[in-house]
Amino acid sequence: MKTSRHIFMLSAVVLALAACTQNDLADGNNLPEGEYPLVIETTGVKDVASRATVNGNWEGVTDVALQVGAEVKTYTVSASGANKENAMLSSTAPFYWTSRENITVTAWWPYNAADLSMPEVKVKADQSSLENFKSSDYIYAHSDAVEFERPTLEFTHRTARITVALVCGTGVTSLDGAAVSLNGFNTIHENPASVTPYKVSDGFTYDALVAPQTIAQGTTFITVTLNGTTYSYVPDAAIELAAGSRYNYTVKVNAKGLELEGCTITDWTTKVNETIDAEITN
Template sequence: MNNRLPLHILSAATVLLFAATACTQDDLGGGTLPEGEYPLVIRATGLQAVATPASTRATVDGNWDGVTSVALSVGGTVKEYDVTASDADGYKTAILSSDTDPFWWTSREDITVSAWWPYGTTMPDVVVKADQSTKEGFEGSDFISAEAQTVQFDHPMLEFSHRTARITVLLKPGDGIPSVTGADVSVTGLSTDNGNPATIETYAPDGDTYEALTAPQTVKANTPFIQVDLGGGTYYFRPHSDVVLAAGSRYTYTVSVTAKGLELAGCTIGGWTDGGGESGTAEDLGYFIQDDGSYTVYNANGLKEWAEAVQSDLSLNCTLTEDINMTGKEWTPIGNSFQTYNGTFDGQGYSITGLNASSLFGGIGESATVKNLQLVDVELYESSGGTAGIVTNNYGQVIACSVTGKIDAFSAVSGIAYANQGSITACWFDGTLRKNESGGIVNYNFSIGSITACYWCANTDKGVYNNEGGTVEATKVDDSTVTWQTAVGGMNAALTGNDYQWKLGTDGLPVLQKKQ
């Protein structure tokens, strides 16, 4: 596709002057023309009209409406030419002229002409605006030029082309997302050469179409490129290969927002109006924020985002919607003995695999609940005290949670909670506790603590190592003949009102599943 925009230059010889003089072009010959009689008048046509939101200005959408002047350069001299456009043809044509200081034809010899918009005494660098969310910001980021082109007296013409690259994002609702209205879309990961912005807020005056203009550059593969903020969630598209943002090219990304992130339906790359390109799946930060501030999390990055946010608000709820692999990820336990977590953490039966820290929670408070969660293949260690799989110090409720793996500490260890002054219901542990002073479920169960329908299978004979007056009911600690099979029944009996239940998996171990 041709992305160049022709501007036809007509001298007064072809427009007006034949009526004002008896000379013909044949009479003029190839010599010197009378000084001051043949002004250079430009008829501008050919700007491409494209299907984009209405009322965007000027060269961006193929018309001269709102453009008042351009710069023309001949022989190193730059002059400002006025633009006169008519709505008779939708501002698709315009007359460029100067009543005060025009260029003059001095002979019929070819001349070299450059022109550009926006006007300046020199051709400006392409430096677009960071905030293109307004009409003025978007329109003010366009640059066009016709550089060092030969212009003939008898057939004067200039072809203009865009100096920017154009990015269009067509946003659509996908599975689990009824509407994308109100989304904020940005283009990011950009070069800052010549003072250009690294991130651009896009223009979206109508519907779910978002536009941005950038300086020509290359965006490297796997770099966050298109950012979508919707409903408290943040999503990124990372291109699978380098994207060369070429001047005069347009890149149209059709993106569906789903409950699990972005899906790239397709990308067209080519002319200012069309082309052909890339498809794939976009990446995201792995979480949503609900209206009440609660987090819905479905990958390791999302869990870490919640963990960072909860440091400022220890009541932020978190709900898992997928199994999460934390292998190789750093983790700082949430809360401690003095600043406890006070929200609800609902695993919804999903697992967190490969946690490598001292515990998942340092401390949970009286109003907190951790439930329906499976920690799988943990590798936990605490160098200065005791620890446990789910929580070090429990003052709240731990319901239907399981832990497998290895737990070690400077002091005592346990499978579910190190110290319990709350309630622990229908939980189990299967793994290795690397201390003599250890409890399969709890190390210290204080007088206000309760443990109900729990089971363990570990290298310890005790489910509770130190029972300091708390209650322990229907667990293996009271009956050494309890097996996995009978333990599952006992745990389910304790889950009245819960949406999840334990079932025996193919490996003979309990698996937490949603009730049918």
């Protein structure tokens, strides 16, 4: 199973190179303190993992939390590119490179300014609005070996993405007014047991973000209410929802029940990867 990964470049920017002497770099490793700030740049990433748009840019994202050692600082996001797909992360009080040795770097979004520790994943119960859907995403990056010469950092989504596409089946000529709910979720860290997904404008496709977990066998997972009747899909095997993965369900709504035409498990943006055998449930 693939996870969604997004690569960012960390670069050392020299503010006072002229003041650097041969004595400063006498051992070829140590760097003068306070002269090489750590600045993060995006490098042409197509699908940046951000809460601004889950599918891909930094619009609306103002800052992230960045940790080096035991210290955490806020870094400002400066978006660039035609679609704000690139960004530079900088700080007025940045971390500084003090040597050419590899460093450990961790970053995440969102964060609480009053408590910069990494938060637990806690999604919205009602994700029917685009704002609530976006704000349910969490991203994270970690590397134990960020290099001075060519430093990189990979971000991944900490949530799992569920996409449900409804199609008309036997005895159903219209899906207008259909309501979809995703159910059976673990409520740890105050997560909701059920989620109302966001309806994508194109057709009858619904998206939701949830914390990584396992949906137990026999649990009512997907429900569709249409014309006063509620239909349910109950899986006959446990479903593993992994962080950074997307679960694409195609559900046929018949007059007598739901038919799962198929499910693919992919990374965050890829359309096809692995197919799960479908079954009919009423």
